[in-house]
Amino acid sequence: MQAWFHNHPVISYLLILAFTIYIFNSVFRVGRLPILKEVIVHIIMAIGCLVLLLLQLDKLPIIQCMAVAVVMMLMLRGRQLYDKWRGKGGDKPSANNSESR
Numbered sequence: 001m002q003a004w005f006h007n008h009p010v011i012s013y014l015l016i017l018a019f020t021i022y023i024f025n026s027v028f029r030v031g032r033l034p035i036l037k038e039v040i041v042h043i044i045m046a047i048g049c050l051v052l053l054l055l056q057l058d059k060l061p062i063i064q065c066m067a068v069a070v071v072m073m074l075m076l077r078g079r080q081l082y083d084k085w086r087g088k089g090g091d092k093p094s095a096n097n098s099e100s101r
Helices: 002-007 009-028 035-057 062-086 092-100
Strands: none
Touching: 002 009, 002 035, 009 035, 009 062, 035 062
8 A cells, every 4th residue: 555655645745734634633623713714724724735745745644544534533432422412411421410419
């Protein structure tokens, strides 16, 4: 797999950029930025992804590590949606514990 990513640097760069944008939006974004600041942030991320691409091409598993992080984040999101769907809120277990005392 590592050799395939090395032979296709454009696809590797796009994967790194997509994973970086998803991780940034899921973890670090607090609110909406003005459009100019949003563009600047994404341009800086695109430049930073070039460094990650160089590390990927030097045989470090950057894409694989980012893929594991994204899968774990999606699993967490799925668990949160499942808990919400099942009606298990954060305050219900503590309310049941206080009644049983």
